[in-house]
Amino acid sequence: MFYIGSMFRYDRPQAGRYREFHQFGLEVLGASSPLADAEVIAMACEIFHKLGLKDLDLHINSIGDKNCRPAYRQKLIDFFMPKVDQLCDDCKERLLKNPLRILDCKEEGCKAASVGAPVITDYLCEDCNTKFEAVKKYLTALGIDYTVDPKLVRGLDYYTNTAFEIQYPPLGAQSAVCGGGRYDGLVEEMGGPSIPGIGFAIGLERLLLALEMQNLIPAPQSAHKVYIASLGQDAVIEGIKIQHLLRSEGVIAEMDLQDKSLKGQMKQAGKSKADFAIIIGSNELEEKAATVKNMNNGEQKQVPFDNVAEYILSALKNN
Numbered sequence: 118m119f120y121i122g123s124m125f126r127y128d129r130p131q132a133g134r135y136r137e138f139h140q141f142g143l144e145v146l147g148a149s150s151p152l153a154d155a156e157v158i159a160m161a162c163e164i165f166h167k168l169g170l171k172d173l174d175l176h177i178n179s180i181g182d183k184n185c186r187p188a189y190r191q192k193l194i195d196f197f198m199p200k201v202d203q204l205c206d207d208c209k210e211r212l213l214k215n216p217l218r219i220l221d222c223k224e225e226g227c228k229a230a231s232v233g234a235p236v237i238t239d240y241l242c243e244d245c246n247t248k249f250e251a252v253k254k255y256l257t258a259l260g261i262d263y264t265v266d267p268k269l270v271r272g273l274d275y276y277t278n279t280a281f282e283i284q285y286p287p288l289g290a291q292s293a294v295c296g297g298g299r300y301d302g303l304v305e306e307m308g309g310p311s312i313p314g315i316g317f318a319i320g321l322e323r324l325l326l327a328l329e330m331q332n333l334i335p336a337p338q339s340a341h342k343v344y345i346a347s348l349g350q351d352a353v354i355e356g357i358k359i360q361h362l363l364r365s366e367g368v369i370a371e372m373d374l375q376d377k378s379l380k381g382q383m384k385q386a387g388k389s390k391a392d393f394a395i396i397i398g399s400n401e402l403e404e405k406a407a408t409v410k411n412m413n414n415g416e417q418k419q420v421p422f423d424n425v426a427e428y429i430l431s432a433l434k435n436n
């Protein structure tokens with residue numbers, strides 16, 4: 118399944134980390150094979166590939182499972198305990214509750230304290246190791262480059278085995294444009310049956326930032342604009358008919374809603390950067406033909422009311 122929509126951050130908002138943000142996510146439920154892990158990672162990579170993003174790094178890790186992680190966890194506690202004074206306040210709290218999270222703390226003190234810390238991949242049980250080797254083999258077969266990153270952890274107990282991130286380093290400290298992993302314990306923890314799952318999420322604001330940095334955001338198509346200046350109710354009626362026809366063809370067609378004089382309306386036509394102005398005054402009503410003024414070169418032409426929309430559309434097409 119996939120989803121796309123608004124998410125709300127509980128943590129304090131920061132630059133580029135908004136209270137409300139947008140996320141695209143994909144989840145595979147019910148598959149425990151490492152093949153599902155490789156498929157999900159490959160799909161994440163393919164999405165970025167299709168968007169044209171370059172210079173992304175895929176980081177992968179295995180964080181074990183409930184058989185092997187407790188021993189590793191204890192190793193980490195033993196490692197950090199003598200250095201507890203170097204850790205930030207958050208990590209001091211994490212030390213006994215969630216020591217894995219210390220490894221991905223961005224504070225300088227914690228980063229320094231983490232140097233030489235035991236790595237999970239050295240403590241994986243046979244089953245976890247076999248799965249991790251399989252994921253790596255499948256990725257290699259698919260021609261997907263990756264870096265094994267033992268510091269990539271998901272610090273919650275329901276996460277198991279594969280963890281991965283796709284990073285765009287120029288984004289700086291918050292360089293991950295996609296994060297994912299396996300969460301075989303989550304459904305059960307939430308009160309459901311024991312169902313394995315793996316998925317990822319892409320933060321759309323950060324993705325847009327990366328796309329912008331690589332000039333991959335297409336320029337919006339500029340719509341054509343027409344201003345209809347009219348004086349008196351009879352003229353307005355001819356005007357709104359033309360406006361309606363033009364709008365139904367995707368042309369931005371503006372009319373005065375503030376009872377401006379004809380002169381004031383023409384001024385507004387210039388200000389609004391209209392391609393054409395359509396003028397309907399008393400002369401035009403008599404002739405049953407509007408004055409169509411090309412605002413770019415000043416050329417004017419009388420066009421019968423019934424033909425104005427058609428005339429403008431063909432003139433815009435040839436522009």
Ligand SMILES: [Zn+2]
Pocket residue numbers: 204205206207208219222223224227
């Ligand atoms: Zn820390």
Ligand SMILES: [Zn+2]
Pocket residue numbers: 181182183184185186241242243244245246
């Ligand atoms: Zn294990």
